[in-house]
Amino acid sequence: MPRTALIVPVPEAEPQIGELRLAHDPSAARGAPAHITILFPFFDTEELDEAALADLISGFPAFDFELDRVERFPGGATWLHPSPSLPFVDLTAAVFERWPERPPYEGEFDEVIPHLTISETPIDVQLQLPIAARAREVMLLEEDEPSGRWTARLHLPLLG
Numbered sequence: 285m286p287r288t289a290l291i292v293p294v295p296e297a298e299p300q301i302g303e304l305r306l307a308h309d310p311s312a313a314r315g316a317p318a319h320i321t322i323l324f325p326f327f328d329t330e331e332l333d334e335a336a337l338a339d340l341i342s343g344f345p346a347f348d349f350e351l352d353r354v355e356r357f358p359g360g361a362t363w364l365h366p367s368p369s370l371p372f373v374d375l376t377a378a379v380f381e382r383w384p385e386r387p388p389y390e391g392e393f394d395e396v397i398p399h400l401t402i403s404e405t406p407i408d409v410q411l412q413l414p415i416a417a418r419a420r421e422v423m424l425l426e427e428d429e430p431s432g433r434w435t436a437r438l439h440l441p442l443l444g
Contacts, residue, residue: 285328287427291319296417308403315434341422346442347371350414363399372398
């Protein structure tokens with residue numbers, strides 16, 4: 285069954301990190317835009333209640349943020365830190381509260397750390413930071429089973 289992911293796309297970051305992501309983040313080559321994940325994995329397509337999801341997301345306001353620094357997870361991904369991070373945490377918490385059977389990252393981590401992945405491995409990058417951005421929507425991505433390509437299935441606008 286096709287997997288889904290809830291993300292906030294960050295098109296403002298693409299000019300600086302688009303090529304880096306294509307080279308170092310397999311999700312970029314499979315069609316996922318620069319983004320901050322709200323919840324992955326989410327429901328398989330057949331189990332998804334689109335109306336309930338749209339209703340939940342519609343209560344959240346759009347907000348401005350900056351990608352203000354490069355970070356690295358120990359032994360892993362290189363990513364950009366969004367500031368403020370709390371609105372992303374709040375979105376994740378609301379989705380998880382509504383669907384507690386779908387914990388972020390399958391419950392693998394104790395803390396949700398909002399981030400925009402540049403590379404799945406540690407790399408050195410020089411970027412012109414901060415990158416100003418606005419969270420305007422939550423996008424539901426769907427993965428095509430045979431190809432692994434990600435495509436937008438729903439665009440859920442944030443208020444304002």
